[in-house]
Amino acid sequence: MKGIYNCEVIAHSEVSPGVIRSLLHCPEIVRQAQPGQFVNVRVAATTTDPLLRRPFSVHAVYPNEGLFSLLYVLVGRGTALMNKIAAGENVSVVGPLGRGFDLGDSTGAQHIIVAGGCGAAPLHFLSDRLCALWGCENVKVLTGARSKNALLCEAEFISHGVEVVVSTDDGSYGHHGLVTELLQRRLFNSQLETHNSQHIRVYSCGPNAMMREVARIAHEAGVPNCQVSLENNMACGLGVCMGCVQKIKGPVPGDTSGNNWHRERVCKDGPVFNAEDIIWD
């Protein structure tokens, strides 16, 4: 059950310029969190500006120590304030929230993770859990970024024991091009991939344009299960305000307006959705 927890901030570390990993102590969240879920942190406890909590995806859990980590890019006031909470201070955390990734229910599947930029944050937790469940030999990570400096979590993915293929937009490291080109290659080059597409599962997090392309490629390849983790602007994070909605195929029951779509809450019905259900704007 989700709750509100006072979590001790253990440490912040700068993993690359402008990218922070924060380590927090909270055995309750560590016990409950599933890959793809997020927590909502009150980064300004004593003022009303900023007023709202900030959502952060769970990057890793360390069950023996009761610790979990968040990985984020310093982009605005919320992330800057998060980074300034001193080690040893407590911070109010609501979570774990949202619907995480469906990890499958049988062995024999090939699990392909497609990460873009800071979208690698929740996929690191996913990779760890998939490895534990289905064996690292069945998990592949395709991860991309603008340039080598912006690439996240490569070493951590490798430390899990999974195969990792890298791309950069500027060609400074790995494949020169988009990470979606790696997916295209992987799914359509029969010399590289001997598995039947029916047994492939794709998981993705990154910029919307990238995930839209991941969804298209997976669909064309006949992959039956492609999941994407969205990041819409949230107010409550709890599912009560209806602010962070995404257009989803199909009408709601009883809708006589003729709409062949409806809106679902990214914070509660997601952030992970089946790619086939999404209407990409």
Add this chain to the structure above:
Amino acid sequence: MTKPDLSVNIGKIKMKNPVTVASGTFGFGQEMADFYDLGRLGAITVKGTSLEPWSGNDYPRTVETPSGMLNAIGLQNDGLDAFVNEKLPFLRQFDVPVIVNVVGQSVYEYARVSEVLGKTEGVHGLELNVSCPNVKKGCLAFGNSPEGIAEVVKAVREVTDLTLITKLSPNVTDVVSIAKAAVEAGSDALSLINTLLGVAIDPWRKKFRLANITGGLSGPAVKPIALRMVWQVAQAVDVPIIGMGGIMNEMDAVEFMLAGADAVAVGTGNFVNPMAAVEIIDGIEEYLASANISDVKQIVGAVGK
């Protein structure tokens, strides 16, 4: 000293304490029931419910502003049938009055939704939402004039005996004349304020931040305006008032009651602290006990100059 009496009445609705939640900030209760027993609340006010499902406005729908937020949700909801069949059974299991916020694009829709809810077990009151700034048809179009508000209240009054609470807009020049019109037309109580119309602009992209351009401002930033309007209206009418607008803690709630509110609603505060409403109930009790006040009703309108 014995525990202070926290109970209040809003029309025929008997609240065990003066704290409810603001419509649209609490869904239909399911999500918040993860955090506490909903039976602790004085009442639950659920999200705006229309005759047919509404899909709401385009995304982005919310943006944070200094000590507040703008929303332009557009009253997305799955409609009356879904509320009665899917949401209400969950709420009936708690020992708490349920107030349904009613929205419509026409007087007929307000009356039809109200008539059905008036005959539905487990609904204790109706909050007529004639003040949402985020829909193009209906709603605020009725709430921004005495004539419009009277038309809706009269039509609903004719079809139900449920306690009617009319939710007033702050986006008017003279809130008192509109409050009086609602009461004369048969409203048993008033709630105020709804959100204040505002915009936010992204200076780098040179674009409005909300897809709807305008949205409703809520949160601590609006509290002084809400307090002023509650105080003005409380001087002018003789029906119970539910005050709301930026209530984050028990002292905010007490201010509203001193200004003339018989009960209060926690809105945006639920987003910041999901436990806010129940912490405010406890805090009001502690305030009364420490001030040696035996009944919360004694502080209603007790502000001095």
